[in-house]
């Protein structure tokens with residue numbers, strides 16, 4: 415840990431043959447199912463995707479130098495999940511602490527747990543367990559909040575690089591309302607945020623789109639940040655934008671949070687305050703955004719700012735449901751997130767399922783609800799777009815990074831019956847739907863990031 419020299423990039427070269435399902439196009443829910451395909455990956459990037467018999471035969475003739483991985487007849491390959499919102503320190507209490515509203519939950523459970531990660535070796539241990547678990551579930555990219563501490567946050571960068579997960583990592587910035595023991599000064603916050611940005615850039619000298627771990631400017635949320643801190647962070651985001659620097663925070667997330675913002679900034683709301691500080695960029699992803707007005711959604715759409723929709727956490731904290739279709743129809747780029755540990759599950763499949771259930775329960779108009787296809791599309795291509803990386807991640811388009819999972823039918827997870835027609839495409843879509851609705855990490859046989867195998871043999 416702690417190495418800053420740029421290390422060689424670990425990327426993979428392979429050809430993968432079998433069945434594939436991935437999101438395509440810009441309409442949420444559009445999926446392509448390929449019953450026999452050959453996907454060629456060179457140096458981590460998709461070079462070719464042959465889907466007809468003739469193309470596959472000619473590709474196979476030309477590819478003598480590349481190892482061929484043949485998927486099993488029951489298996490299929492999907493793009494890796496992109497979790498747009500995870501609090502890495504909160505893995506310590508993931509699955510518990512489900513009894514309080516947001517502002518009380520932060521003081522009672524969250525800040526004390528995050529404060530413990532001042533100990534960088536404890537942080538490295540917690541983060542190693544979390545990153546392993548997310549990879550096991552097929553999350554190939556995660557957008558992380560770490561804690562206030564620079565040492566622990568660097569440890570998270572190191573863990574992601576060692577275990578091979580694509581990541582966006584932020585040192586949490588907060589100079590007020592954290593309680594005495596969990597606050598920093600404005601100057602410390604800006605200094606350490608800049609140090610983290612420099613650290614990520616020094617670890618890998620690559621274009622931002624290809625870098626395994628990128629830095630994220632991370633004001634926790636409006637209540638914990640002074641105006642000077644927000645403006646300083648906005649200036650850092652602008653300074654480092656060209657070299658690769660993202661922004662994340664929480665926005666319009668719950669009734670108690672919004673009431674606190676009104677008390678601190680009478681007449682102003684989160685979106686306006688973030689915009690005035692220069693934080694709503696095309697490389698910004700804001701978590702939750704449940705209570706957004708139409709004009710605020712328009713601001714996001716115009717600036718290319720993304721939303722990390724975290725339906726499980728919303729069920730506990732938001733006091734409302736995120737209207738996924740409304741935001742997507744307003745032209746906002748929306749991805750999915752787990753929000754570990756406000757969301758009690760690290761699995762993006764659970765985020766997909768909760769998004770579907772939340773929309774079914776709350777849809778006021780027939781057809782305004784979403785299904786498993788929309789949820790999966792949003793968790794992959796949608797999340798890539800929320801990060802401004804839809805040209806590089808999220809599906810199997812030629813030229814993109816190969817971040818993917820091979821899914822198998824693990825017999826002990828669910829039973830399978832072929833649909834009556836036995837049409838190969840229908841069989842594949844039934845296998846896919848079962849996986850999204852019933853699957854878990856036992857079904858995730860192999861995981862690739864930049865073509866490098868990071869789970870499975």
Ligand code: XAN
Pocket residue numbers: 501516520524634635664667727731753756
């Ligand atoms: N707002 C938050 N919301 C959440 O779900 N988790 C957090 O840690 C947090 N901090 C501010």
